[in-house]
Each structure stands twice: as C-alpha cells, then as structure tokens.
Amino acid sequence: MARYVFITGGVVSSLGKGIAAAALGALLQARGYSVRLKKLDPYLNVDPGTMSPTQHGEVFVTDDGAETDLDIGHYERFTGRSAVQADNITTGRIYKNIIDKERRGDYLGATVQVIPHVTNEIKDFVIDGNEDYDFVLCEIGGTVGDIEAMPFVEAIRQLGNDLPRGNAVYVHLSLMPFIAAAGELKTKPTQHSVKELQALGIAPDILLVRADRPIPPEERRKLSLFCNVRSTAVIQALDVGSIYDVPSAYHREGLDTEVLAAFGIDPAPAPRMSAWEEVSARIHNPEGEVTIAIVGKYTGLKDAYKSLIEALNHGGIANRVKVNLEWIESEVFEQEDPAPYLEKVHGILVPGGFGERGAEGKIAAARFAREHKVPYFGICYGMQMAVLDAARNLAGIEDAVSSEFDRNKGTAVVGIMTEWLKGNQLEKRAANGDLGGTMRLGAYPHPLKAGTRIAEIYDSTDVSERHRHRYEVNIDFKERLEEAGLVFSGMSPDGLLPETIEYEDHPWFIGVQYHPELKSRPLDPHPLFASFVGAALEQSRLV
Known part of the structure; x- marks a missing residue:
C-alpha cells in the first residue's frame, strides 16, 4: 500500500513547496522507490487555463490534455514521471464535481456540506489510482491559515486517521527570516505557523525551514522544543545556486532519511545521487556560455515562461555551457529597429502567447533571424x-495576418481550424466557444519528413508532442509558402495541420506548433533545446 507525505507551507507564499516536493520525490526515487506527486490548489478556477500568465505564471499541459499548475512541471522535471489530469485539482473542480453530483441526485436528498462532502471529494482525489506507487507526495497550495485552503487541510487531517497507522507523514515548509537590524535569524514566524497548523489538528513530523544562511544549532533546538518536532527532523533548507542542487542539498541535510525514519523504514536503501551530482557539476563548471534573446510579451513575470527557462538550462547542461537569457518585450520592435538588440545575441527564441499585442515585434524578430542567419526557435x-x-x-x-488579430482585415494565413482528426476521432472547435473548449490540448503524434533538419535532431520521423493553442497555420497557403523557400517538415497525420517549419539554407531556423519545453528534463534534455543551444554555441564563435 502507498505511503503518503503531505506537504504544507507557512508564513509566506513562494517558499518553494513545489521544488521541495519534487526534490523529495527525486530522492525517494534515488533510493529505488516509485513515486507519484499530486497538487491541491485552493483557487476557485476549475483549472489555470484561463488565468493570465502575468498573474499565475505558465500553464503546464500534460499528455492527456490537462491544464495544470506550474508545479506539475517541477514534478515531471525532477522525477521523470509524466503527470496526468488526476495529479492536479482545484477548489473549483472539487465544487463543480459536487454540484454535478447534487444535481443528479447522487446524495439522495442529503444536505451537502463542506464536511463530509467536500472533504470526502478531496480525499478521494488524493487516494485514487495510487496502487502501483510506494510513495504519494501531496502538496497543498497556499499557506496554512488561508481561508480557501481550510477544506484541504481538514481533508489531509482526516486522512491521517483514515489511512493505516504509520502511513501518513506531514512535512511543513516554513521561513526563518534574518532581521538585519538585530543581526539574528528569527524562529517566531515558524513557531506561529506550526501553532496554526496544530490548531487545525495536524502535528508536523518534519520541519523544512527556508533560510538564507545556516541556522545555528541553538535555534534548531528552539524550533524542535516549541514546535514539538524531533531535533533531527528540523531540516534547514538553504538557498542554493540552482534548483537542481536541491536534491543533493536536502539529502545532505537528511530530509529523505527523516522521511523514511518517520515511516519506520530504517535502515533505508542507499541512494544513488551520481546523476544529480553530474547535473550540478555541469551547471557550476560550464565550458562556455551563450546568450539567447527571448522576445515575448509576458517578460515582466518570468514564471510565465518557467518550463521554457528550464528547457534552455537543460540545453546548456547537454552542451556544458551556461545559457544567459536576454529578455526583450516584443512591443519594443514595433517602434525600434531590432538590430541593436539582436545583433550580439547567439540565438533568438519567440515563445508561445495569445493576442495581437506585440505580434508585429515578434514578426520583426523572426525576420531579423532569417535575414541575418541567427539561430531561431519559434514555439x-x-x-x-x-x-x-x-x-x-x-x-x-x-x-498576411492571423485571424487572432482581426478577422475582417488582411489575408488569414493563420486561423482557427474547425475540425481535425486525433487518432480515429474527429475533434471540433468553434471560434466563439468557451476559451478552454477552443484549445488543441495535450499530446498529438505527427510524422516528420525524412531528411529534414528536425528529423535529424529527433533521430526519428515519429514524434508526439504536447500542444496548447487555438490557431493553426492555414493549409491553403502551404504550397505558396513552400515555393518561397519555407519547408513544412512536419504535418499532422491527416495532413491538415502544419506542425513544424524550417529553412534549408539557414544554419538553424525551426518553428514548432507545439511546446517541446514541457517534456524537457535535466536528466534528459529535449533534443530540440539541446540542438538549439548547440547552434547558438556555434554562432557565438562567429559573433
């Protein structure tokens, strides 16, 4: 039977619960265990699919088409396990499920309440489908004390009693701030956070304490005493140079040892950390560096491009180089010549996005890359x-325009396709449908044309990648564009949807309709990002 680790957070948000959960998953895998990670998000949206990237960060898409929280991306990158729809749930989906059941009469006339109906729905989500895993790590979004997170905290409290004795462990991530005026690290915020958690019926087994400097032994003893946690289970989580240093750092501090001890697994299997140590070595000892310009429209919040940033870092790991990112708001190129911004970079990447704002600047970036033979990656x-x-x-x-700009002006070379085949099933969408319903979401297979650059990069003509978009290149213009030199190197199996483009006479110019960054991992960099960074490295020798 699976064992459960519930991870909560306190004091402030953005402490890194997602990274902590992912790193713990990687450590348990390094000891030979199978692991699944799940995320409980307290917001009322059914999923983050319609939320602004500048407010919530990127939307991470799974193979089965789920639009999920960006922490799911961390889970995949650290554990290598592909996530599914059932790994992320929100308050909105919980309540939607309950209301649908109530309307159908599933509750047989009962008064529907937070306890037990909402908490039961949450518990069902947590425990369903875990038969094949040794450990299930469940992260609760937000911080302890948030009113919207209360049902989730209550549900995991109940699970502590519902599961067999010894099958649930609670890890609480907190902050130990340094007060410069006093010259001291302060334990009081963590004490209050744990007191809040205890008042809700949960006594943490392990404290994972974020700090920007080593925590003195006497302060760790104080946390142990006042928070009712074993002294060895007060784990300092210090800032590190890269998120990929976290598994090794937490292992050195004994996090995985304490988790296993809390389950009564002692002695535990020895971990194999060599792969993570090699990743860290490549990050901290690069043999060169390249500069990539990211010409986007959400550059004010880097979390909007979280998977993209990490995939570029993975490309750097594959090539043993440091990747420097030059962030450029695409609207700048609608007023200014892109040359002063782009002539010194070694690669240009134009990422995904929605809406007309900044589109002309992105077109200008693509043109500059094409004309000046700078490696270009269009996603x-x-x-x-x-x-x-x-x-x-x-x-x-x-x-030529996209109908996303203005349906009544120009020639729509890019527009909404209303029908396409996914396997043997016909899928449809309408321009005026719900925003989530007009998306092409999840993994779609597409063959690549043999002999093209992208087929050589994949070393295959049979590819499946994840999509998240509404508009497609209009197939009616394919022949005319090919005559002009654009190569359509990948098409959907039914031949209706262009998937990849490239130029034969360019050092490296590739566009893909999908999001390859979603499948890149530090231990297994995506071939397109490894190749793109490699092309940028070649360019750096010319600039």
Missing part, C-alpha cells in the same frame, strides 16, 4: 509569426 505563436514573416516578405502576401 507555437513563435512559429506562426515566422510563417507570417515568410508570407509577407518571401511569398508576396503583403497583408
């Missing part, structure tokens, strides 16, 4: 903007 929207550059400046379609 989703970035591919579409490269196609519009080709249409306008090579194929003579001067008024």
